[in-house]
Amino acid sequence: MTYGYWGRIIEVDIDTRTYKKIPIKDGDYRKYLGGSGLAGKLLYSDFDYKVDPLSGENPLIFMAGILTGTPVPTSAKSSVVTKSPLTGIWGEATVGGFWGPQLKKAGYDGIIVKGKSEKPVALYINDEKIEFIDAEGLWGKDVYETEEKLRQKTDKNAEVACIGPAGENLVKIAGIMIGGRDTRAAGRCGVGAVMGSKNLKGIVVKGTNKVPVYDKERLTELIKKFMPELKKNTQGLYDFGTAGGVQAVEANGDLPIKNWTLGSWEKGAAKTCGQKIAETVQTGHYACYACPIRCGKDVEVRVGPYKGSVGHGPEYETCAAFGSNILNEDLDYLCAANDLCNRYGLDTISTGNAVAMAIECYEKGLITREDTGGIELTWGNGEAVLELIQKIAYKKDIGKVFAEGVKKAAEEIGGLAHEYAVHTKGLSYAFHDPRAFTSMAANYATANRGACHLEALSYFAEGGAFPPELIGFNKQTDPHGYQHKGELAARMQNFMNLFNALGLCKFLIRGKASPEIIKNWVNAVTGWNLTSEEFLLIGERLHNLKRMYNVRLGISRKDDTLPPRLLTHDRKTGKAGGSLPHIGRILSDYYEFRGWNPEGIPTKEKLEELGLEELIK
């Protein structure tokens, strides 16, 4: 018996409908942990990096973390790793809910899906029993109905990860959805399209084991000690969810407004925030597995044109995506847009950016009413946005173009459309503006999956929500300056890489969860004796491993940049008016701190230091 992890994963050959339970070496867990760490190691070593992401040769790897399913607070997370069909590089998406813990309870750390089924199929994992379920009747169904039907076919308490029509239609911004109407999403990088390409509609998991913990007593004690700080600092997340931050974010100039062109939107923010949700459509709170924070909100629109939208409430990112960034202040519509994305299985961040870009293209005459299929695609037009979301999910009219993501849409539309596409390496920006906290410029430019906010989450450090001295960063920074920003982003990336590998939620850092605190949990769960230094080194190892995956695909400094809009467009108003990130200095600092060469490639010495010598070609 191992502790915290099972030491085995399921390898499924979906075209032959066969599977193997394969062991993972103990050393690999300690070296890469689980989640996207271990999955990354497998993707790097066991699969051809040159594969077409939508071919059967591209594996879709689900991996729970080392701590997933244990009593550690927020240990709900698991990762989905694959070569991204959206970006053509490292693809990673993370999701909470109850699916990962359930997989762990079934006795597995992960699932690798290979091949391509001839017909729609679903997978059912129930402890030792593994079944392939015919899913022809489910093809075309939305996420809510799919979850319901799959539970009916298996176990009413089973957990379901599935795709909606967007994934089926190989929409490159489709996610994999968990929890049905209580939707949690492995949203980014087009992982839903990879699942769709395999004709795999869902994976149902049910387990009856207990995830083993090495030293329960010690763990209980550690958690007990940590909990008050977490509770104290996350009361706002409980009260108003992530959307509770809309106004504060706006006040920092951190909110994207009108496809990232404007600097303030105070009144709009007040109408589209968590506080307003709590006053109006909110019906309750939702917590992922083992989460004391409970940031999720249930909502129901009871009146008006969007009556009937019932489910998980819009998160901060979704409020920004379909609110500020397209200039709409109607909360009911926001719930409807969120509901639609969840049903179709679309990533709200990528979809919101695509919609904002489409509106700007329409405004500037680059696409016409003929292209939109008759939609009057104007700023703030909620009805038009809802129609466009549907068109993207079903690749209808101009939706077909934006279903490829903003980068390819710009190539297809041409001309100035490139100026309106806000992405790095093909992944749309998460809705935290690097002009507000410029360490995020280093993060977005270098994040392995593209313009992901979570790889560093360094605005937490810059904004005061997390004291960076806990990860060894003791320098003063100016939110709009450039000094030490590369270092801060790199340190945060190293730390944040651990969360996905452990299966933890990054909101833990709101409770000042330090590497010291977390590695103590890891040691209590696994029986290891990691030091904080070793622990952070694993984070650095994982970041470099993913970088090397991308380097093999041709990624280097030339790709580490921000879109022109975020580099040169001074929004003038708001708290970040006048701020533009000094990308050259920031990256120079970043590479130097990382021990990479000036072209952004990890040096031989660095890889050796990280125990990644096998990656040196």
Added chain:
Amino acid sequence: MTYGYWGRIIEVDIDTRTYKKIPIKDGDYRKYLGGSGLAGKLLYSDFDYKVDPLSGENPLIFMAGILTGTPVPTSAKSSVVTKSPLTGIWGEATVGGFWGPQLKKAGYDGIIVKGKSEKPVALYINDEKIEFIDAEGLWGKDVYETEEKLRQKTDKNAEVACIGPAGENLVKIAGIMIGGRDTRAAGRCGVGAVMGSKNLKGIVVKGTNKVPVYDKERLTELIKKFMPELKKNTQGLYDFGTAGGVQAVEANGDLPIKNWTLGSWEKGAAKTCGQKIAETVQTGHYACYACPIRCGKDVEVRVGPYKGSVGHGPEYETCAAFGSNILNEDLDYLCAANDLCNRYGLDTISTGNAVAMAIECYEKGLITREDTGGIELTWGNGEAVLELIQKIAYKKDIGKVFAEGVKKAAEEIGGLAHEYAVHTKGLSYAFHDPRAFTSMAANYATANRGACHLEALSYFAEGGAFPPELIGFNKQTDPHGYQHKGELAARMQNFMNLFNALGLCKFLIRGKASPEIIKNWVNAVTGWNLTSEEFLLIGERLHNLKRMYNVRLGISRKDDTLPPRLLTHDRKTGKAGGSLPHIGRILSDYYEFRGWNPEGIPTKEKLEELGLEELIK
């Protein structure tokens, strides 16, 4: 009779060997002046911008300036304008010598060459007589021999513009050479390849008229008044030529070293500068038409392996190209490299950048000895460089790849080669580093023909050689800072645009030639009554006209950038160690000062203000 210009150009249809003498409206001269201004207007209005640059549909326009061939000091210049086969956008090259003044004396302001000859041909313009000369026997000959033979066939005092083997072979970095062994080059943008694509080996001109001047007395008086200041400030250029600046440039951190990666090279600079040329290989001085500065130098290598290199000495740019940037300190070899480029008809700036990139690719294993055809392509290896120059001219081995310029070479070689390609919009950088004077970052990013130093020449203003208050710029700047750099570059671009349109050398500004001084000359020559404001407005008009040519071809802010190496590579040593241009702020300032929208497109209002309303689509 008109003054200063003739009001007519020759339009040649090279495939049918016919020509027309066509009139230019007087209003067009006053609106666009001559040179690349008028040529730009013609290229924009009369030709399809979508043409393949090497097809017969692409015109090759030679145009003398309004002042070319008059007594105005340095009035030697003419422009070659075409759609560039190197960059696919606005192509412009400027050249001194005596060819332009001779064309004016023959009674023409310019020549438009259209079509494609079946067989090699040359053109002979002798006052009213225009002949097509069979050039089959000249095909394959180098520039020196071609010039000699064409003079023999026509008039021993005629002036010849011709291509060498590089242009014939459609090498995209081939120039058009003037003056034979006293080589002056219309070097940039691949204009030589366009001439080669037309099977046009040379254009010989001989004229016997006097270029008309409206008020000779006034002009003489104005020139007399200006001359002392010019002489006083250009003594160094007479003594040591442009290469006399190598050491000062190095001291400013402005010299490219080892493909733009190092910050200082003091000893090397002392061995490869004009002062050293004067002590060793120099045999005399050379002046273009009407030039009191006489910055040209004649050289002869009398001993050693490069004995026999006789001709025009290496300019500053050539010393940097084949000296510091590839780490070679041997002046004799530099003369030989220069000689070879002049014979083959290659642009030394683009060729030097290509060679440095090739060496770096070889060092990093991206190209092998097999690719180079056996050359050991190492830093400082002069013999290898000379061989590579030949291979580029003849498209042999890896020379074929670099004959396409560094951008396409990077695409062909792939991977990290992109990091070693130092270009903007496909044109290699001239050898003044934007990390030394950051206004040059604005210039390089936005210059219409790509990474051209001459479009703004703002390092003259930043380095103290020209007082920018003469063009209305009264702000303090820090060489490595970002404030007001966009404005300074834009103001200088507006002013510098006038020089190519007038046919003047930009070294005039070393004599503090202000818009006021120059417009007085223009008025004296033409009889116009331009004010300084009107005059500068023409410069702004021309810059915007060229920008609009590019905008039609899809150019916008996304293309206005520097290569990663110049943005993020801190060279650490030298005076500009630690300096990296803040491109976002610099461009933001630039667009705002220009009255362009944030995406880098001239607004309708700006085009109307400039009298370019016909360009608004």
